Amino acid sequence: MDWKTFQALLSGVNKYSTAFGRVWLSVVFVFRVMVYVVAAERVWGDEQKDFDCNTKQPGCANVCYDHFFPISHIRLWALQLIFITCPSFMVVMHVAYRDDRERKYRAKHGDSIKLYNNTGKKHGGLWWTYLISLFVKTGIEVSFLYILHHVYDSFYLPRLVKCDVSPCPNLVDCYIGHPTEKKVFTYFMVGASALCIILNICEIIYLISKRIVRIANKVKRRHRNVAVHQDNYNDDPFNNCNVPVSKLNPKERPPSFKTAYKSSHRPSGLRLEEKIRASAPNLSTTS
Numbered sequence: 001m002d003w004k005t006f007q008a009l010l011s012g013v014n015k016y017s018t019a020f021g022r023v024w025l026s027v028v029f030v031f032r033v034m035v036y037v038v039a040a041e042r043v044w045g046d047e048q049k050d051f052d053c054n055t056k057q058p059g060c061a062n063v064c065y066d067h068f069f070p071i072s073h074i075r076l077w078a079l080q081l082i083f084i085t086c087p088s089f090m091v092v093m094h095v096a097y098r099d100d101r102e103r104k105y106r107a108k109h110g111d112s113i114k115l116y117n118n119t120g121k122k123h124g125g126l127w128w129t130y131l132i133s134l135f136v137k138t139g140i141e142v143s144f145l146y147i148l149h150h151v152y153d154s155f156y157l158p159r160l161v162k163c164d165v166s167p168c169p170n171l172v173d174c175y176i177g178h179p180t181e182k183k184v185f186t187y188f189m190v191g192a193s194a195l196c197i198i199l200n201i202c203e204i205i206y207l208i209s210k211r212i213v214r215i216a217n218k219v220k221r222r223h224r225n226v227a228v229h230q231d232n233y234n235d236d237p238f239n240n241c242n243v244p245v246s247k248l249n250p251k252e253r254p255p256s257f258k259t260a261y262k263s264s265h266r267p268s269g270l271r272l273e274e275k276i277r278a279s280a281p282n283l284s285t286t287s
Contacts, residue, residue, distance in 0.1 A: 016091050016122070016130070020203035024196055028085070031192045036077060040189070043181045044074040050177020057169055064163035064174050070151055073182070077189055080144040084196070087133035087140075094129045122207075131207055138200040141193050148190070155190050157183040 017025065047069070053061045102116055122130050149155060159179045164171045176182070 016095060016126075018203055018206060020199050020206060024199040024203070027192060027195055027199065028081070031195075032077075032081060032189065035185070035188065035192075036074075036081065040074055040077070040185050043178055043185055044072060047072065047177060047182075051174060052177070053163065053168075053172050053174040055168060055172050057167060057172075060163070060165075060168040060172060061174070063165050064161070064168065064172065067163060067165050068152075068161050068174070073148075073186060073189075076144065076148060080140070080193070083140045083144070084137050087136040090133050091126070091130050094126050098126070127207070127211070131204065134200050134204050134207075138197055138204075141197045141200070145190065145193055155186055157186055 048062075048065050051061060051065045051069075053064055055061075098116055102114070106114070157176065157179055159176060161174050161176065162171055163174050
């Protein structure tokens, strides 16, 4: 495996990661990839040759080794490192997709118009891609730890194993080469994997809490703007729609049409009738 090419690919992920993501990437390179390349591969260099059984029965040592080591630690860790870094490439590919859209949009509408303010900023779909990649990486780490524990019954590596698998003639004692070194590196790689899981969980909590705070601030800002708009509307001197109208007493009320008509016409009509009666002769009296 060309680890230099692998490192060059992952270096682009560092530009779009948070602080927790940068720490995670450092732990992966320093405590896992470097330890794997420099020391772990040499310790597990020829483990089947160092697996020695106290019998000369042909095929017994091979069968016993396959029984106790169905998959080598070193190959399992290589698969784990490849799988946990693949979700990070999802973020790089999403950013590359945004860059391509931005380039096409500018070619169509001009260089002065932008589709994205920053193609690497984690908002919208890129935020979801980054969050999903964290969940996938955490699931892969947990899965490989479970596989390692399930295949070898524990993370502990014994010095002696007893094998009675055919074609071994009876119960055979088999000895593992460099058991202490392998046990130390096994615990170290398991601890580094657990640390990466903790960092992924912290980054997930950080992203979600930051998103919640941003949404809460946006809602508060919106309510504040609505309240300021209502205050300005009520303080407008030309707006008297909301001015309360006090109820007037019946004596203080302005005269209506009916009352004005009654007060202006009926009394004059009465005075005219009195004048007619006064000028008319009294026919009821007799001379």
